[in-house]
Amino acid sequence: MTAYSLDHVTMAFGGRRRKVTALESLTLHIGEHERWGIVGESGSGKTSLLKILAGLIRPTSGVVHFLGRDLDHANREAMASLRASVQMVFQDPRSSLNPRMRISEIISEPLRSPLLKGRVDVPTNPETRVSEVLDAVGLPPDAATRFPHEFSGGQRQRIALARALAPRPRILLADEPVSSLDVSVRAHVLNLLNSLVDSMGLTLIMVTHDLAVVRHTCDHVGVLQQGILVESGKVLEVMNHPKQEYTQELLNAVPRIKESG
Amino acid sequence: MPVLRAALRRLTIFVGTVLVASLVIFLIIQALPGDVAQVTLGVGASPDDVDALRQKWGLDRPLIIRYFEWLGGMLHGDFGASYLKGQPVVSQITPRLAVTLWIVGLSIPLSLLVAIPMGLFSAMMRRRWSGALINALSHVGLAMPVFFLGVLLTMVFAVHLGWFPANRYVPITKSVSQWASRMVLPVMTLVLVQGCFLARYVRAGFIDVLGEDYYRTARASGWTKWRGLVRHGMRNMATSLVTVVGLQISSLLVGAVLIEEVFVLPGLGSLLIDAVGSRDLVVVQGVVMLLVFAVLLINFLVDLAYLWIDPRLRRGAA
């Protein structure tokens, strides 16, 4: 089954005089259990794409189907199913955790969503679920009673992951999940993300500027350049035989240790 | 010309708000409880007499017509005539406006002259006792009611030392030296209080600049601490200060009434208070409109100043 299918989706912001087109006629099909990396630089429209997939904004034109249903904001049923099965991880864990809430409150927030009431596939006991997911992301159970500022950047990103996984989503959206972290912490979070996506059979859609991360984590890749999807396909095919000069440029820009010094 | 377009946009907003404000003022004043004619003649007056007076003052005609007459009159400088004295409002306002404008016009630039060095110093030296002392001083000044400081200064300089006279105001046209000697204490009072008030904003603004990356860049370029802060901090600090100074001018136009009360100066504020006391609504209406117009004009000028200070505002984004 396809998780998302986007048909000629265009997203434009601003009024008549200063119109900015973030996405232009984008067509993309994402199957369930696939792992997609959407690569682009600032201004490529990748954040808009993610927000459309999360149902936070509505495209200016074009059609989005989610699990086969037309994702029109008027279609309450489709929206409810989207909210109940899609979760998101953000770039900056300092900004994605409310500093005045305890970790247990943060993680259980999606569980308290009115959209989940009466659904059988959703954990019913928040406390048990909080300790389950804390354990899954490798944090001690006593973390639940603490506040975000008591944790390091990498740990906070684990907490954000725990929150996203709490309601047992089918699809995980990730917005540059490791780019605000040190190289040395990055590996931890990527390992965790990989194993969680594996064990829970999630569909992953990750937006990033780093092709190395995509190569390691994803099986599909889409390259966005100034709102246009210039290339997409299986990761290895695209990376080994890039059809676009821009993709090649991105590949060259991946920092790696130059052996010859 | 994005600058011109932005300026024109602000001008349109300014004219629009002045019109709306004039309508609101007119409605509030005309709807105030108390029939002017009745009040003027007293409770015992016969209804016929009251009606006659109403007719004489034109209070019997529809509101909307009276509004447009008033508005049209003001456009060529006619604010109407006082109900009580029959005198044109303009002739009452003009001499008093001069007094208030002198006070405000002198004290604002002088208080900036006090506030900027004070704020600069206490920002840079905020971890030393000297900066903390200046900061504490500005806190005291901030808490000081103008009328209290006015009374204190009068006690010391006029009563005790006898340096300045504390009696009636003399217009500048009569005697410059007499006028000046009577302006020293009121202006000094305002400068001390306003200076402390503004110094707090100047300090906060400069402290912000000290933490900015561009200040570090300036230091790395070879600016010394102080000169770099003045060179790259002044304009950036000014962006926040301009609004405050604008508000300060507006509040002083009315707030000067306190100073006028302490030093017995015949200014605009005391005219307003007197007119409110005697329910001379035409005068109240005229003075309030004039003040509100001045306030909105200052707001408009502050907006224009922003366009000049902060280049980021010049392009579209308002």
Added chain:
Amino acid sequence: MSLLDVKDLSVSFGRHRTRVLDHACLSLEPGQRLGFVGASGSGKTVLASAIMGLLPENAHVEGSIVFQGQELTALTDRVFSAIRGRNLSMVFQEPMTALDPTMKVGRQAAELIGLHRETSTMATRQRVEQIFDRVGLDHASRIADAYPHELSGGQRQRVVIAMALMNNPAMVICDEPTTALDATVQAKVLSLLDEELAGVNAACLFISHDLGLVSRICTDVAVIHAGKIVERGSAAQVFMNPQHPYTAGLVATASIDAVEPGTRLPVIEDFFDPRQEQ
């Protein structure tokens, strides 16, 4: 004699004297490029600020920093200011905020000349446009008349680099100069830095958490962990044959593409247990 000689430099902050840099020793020869690598919070930026004399007021500095034969820690602000921007300059991390938003970039760049030399307005302007041209800013004259907010991140960082190179300094400190930039822009700015540093034969202290970046620019590498310099050597030696376990961990985590996709990535703790260290 070395260009820069840092001896036993310790920096601590605040009333509790929290020590963020612990007896750091470091030297740089003229024209030499040293990559300074560490995680965030390891004290690498503090070292840069200490050399530039731009530490906040609540910092306590012990030890010595000798630059071109002059003891920097003993200088007054006025004397030090004459060195900054002329012999010793710096490129900062965040191009979006590093420039005064209320001043045209050409004027800001011109200040570097005005502060350190006496020249005519005409000559200054020519020099600014010439160096803007050199750092790859097309239409140098138009850029010079622009305000920072009118330029892209890459353009701003080029302006900052141009300013750092304005007076042909003997040494440039680069503090994560490309982290805030897009990947492709990052690569371009990096090779620009490489060329220009070589052009004026300036020494460089390149601060980064990313070994990949450092390996492109630097001949030597120092690794800092928790305020202490744990390893120092030539880039080839440090990357190929790291001595300290922490460095080995850093090297292993830096190259994601050396690992089979989907498998577990190595982490620092595989090599180095920080508790063991203390």
Added chain:
Amino acid sequence: MKKLTLVIGLIGSGLVVLAALVSLVWTPFDPSKVSGIRYGSLTWPHILGTDALGMDTASRLMVGAQTTLLVGILAVAIAALIGVPLGVFVGMGHKTLGEILARGSDILYALPALLLAILLASALGSSVTTASIAIGIATIPVFQRMARASTLTVMSQDYILAAQVSGTPTSVIALRHVLPNIAPLLGVQAAASFSMAILAEAGLAYLGLSAPKTVPTWGRMLRDANFLTQPMQAVIPGIAIVIAVMGFNLLGDGVRDYLDPRLQEVR
């Protein structure tokens, strides 16, 4: 430094609250009773002297503290209860309404509180309540702007997006995320506005636009004192005003520094 601010603030504001509380049950003399001694000097039993009518200054000063606190509470309550919901509402993204409100609050913001008070006093008659209402209304835009600005900051954080992604209703977001995060700033603003209200009311009282002569307030006492013959009768209420204003001001600053050093210096 930081602790000192808080301590001085606590002492200043504490003195005022204490005086007001004690005066509810006890004052040295009946504050509105005329004693035989007019223009009394600062001697026992009238330790702060008596005024021109022979009323005990110390007692009037204590009762005046009640008025002072009442003005502050009333004005801040009016301003915050109207300004904060408006600001949060606009900050959470109601565009057309936001534009209209912004214009309205711009005008109100620019209008001097004193002008409003004069108009209101002439409409409703001068009393402490009228003065407080006028000051409160004039302070609405301060709270509205601050609430709006800090709401915008909170709304730009990713945890809001995270809540939206899970389908958390807007009203819950406002209560769970926005209000707790803007509360500290609003508290500091309330303390600053409290002291500004005290200052403003003193000015109105000095002009005779607040309490009638029978109610003892500090501004009124200063107005009624004859500083040529009895300077201390003007100086004492003046100092009381300074202590109260500075106390609440420093209290706000101190609490802000103590709670959250990251908060900017605002006012």
